[in-house]
Amino acid sequence: MDIVFSCPGCHQELVVDAQGSGSEIECPSCETSITVPEADAANVKLHGASNAANKVDKQFVVPTYDQPAESLITKARPPLEKQKDGEKILRIKTIRHTDCKEVGHDAFDERVTEILNQIGESNIVSINTISYSYVDLSTKQLLADFGVVIIYKG
Numbered sequence: 001m002d003i004v005f006s007c008p009g010c011h012q013e014l015v016v017d018a019q020g021s022g023s024e025i026e027c028p029s030c031e032t033s034i035t036v037p038e039a040d041a042a043n044v045k046l047h048g049a050s051n052a053a054n055k056v057d058k059q060f061v062v063p064t065y066d067q068p069a070e071s072l073i074t075k076a077r078p079p080l081e082k083q084k085d086g087e088k089i090l091r092i093k094t095i096r097h098t099d100c101k102e103v104g105h106d107a108f109d110e111r112v113t114e115i116l117n118q119i120g121e122s123n124i125v126s127i128n129t130i131s132y133s134y135v136d137l138s139t140k141q142l143l144a145d146f147g148v149v150i151i152y153k154g
């Protein structure tokens with residue numbers, strides 16, 4: 001920070017780094033010998049932006065920092081969270097045949113059976129078949145495959 005003061009001889013405004021306070025300097029304008037005053041609230045000037053600009057910056061920074069943090073807390077609750085009091089909501093489970101293929105073994109039926117039993121028969125609303133295409137990673141070919149979409153309450 002700088003100390004801003006006037007030369008007592010010629011009233012030239014002088015700016016000296018605060019580290020120079022107490023030391024004797026020669027006025028560059030009238031060559032009078034002056035002692036640099038101690039830094040105080042009236043004569044201190046911060047480097048770079050003025051005090052007014054600093055206040056604007058702080059007012060801008062504080063609210064943008066606080067507000068999103070608060071709204072994140074309310075949004076943190078996942079929408080598919082289990083409802084209270086055993087209340088069930090509709091959910092969807094998509095099982096693609098390609099996701100169930102294991103090396104030398106097609107686990108699609110086992111996987112679907114497992115999921116159906118996890119859901120429970122009374123919770124199943126509907127089961128629909130889907131067909132989709134995908135790029136096989138080893139052959140780079142576009143292949144068609146199938147899967148099921150289970151809509152259930154849970």
Ligand SMILES: [Zn+2]
Pocket residue numbers: 007008009010011012027028029030031032
């Ligand atoms: Zn002077």
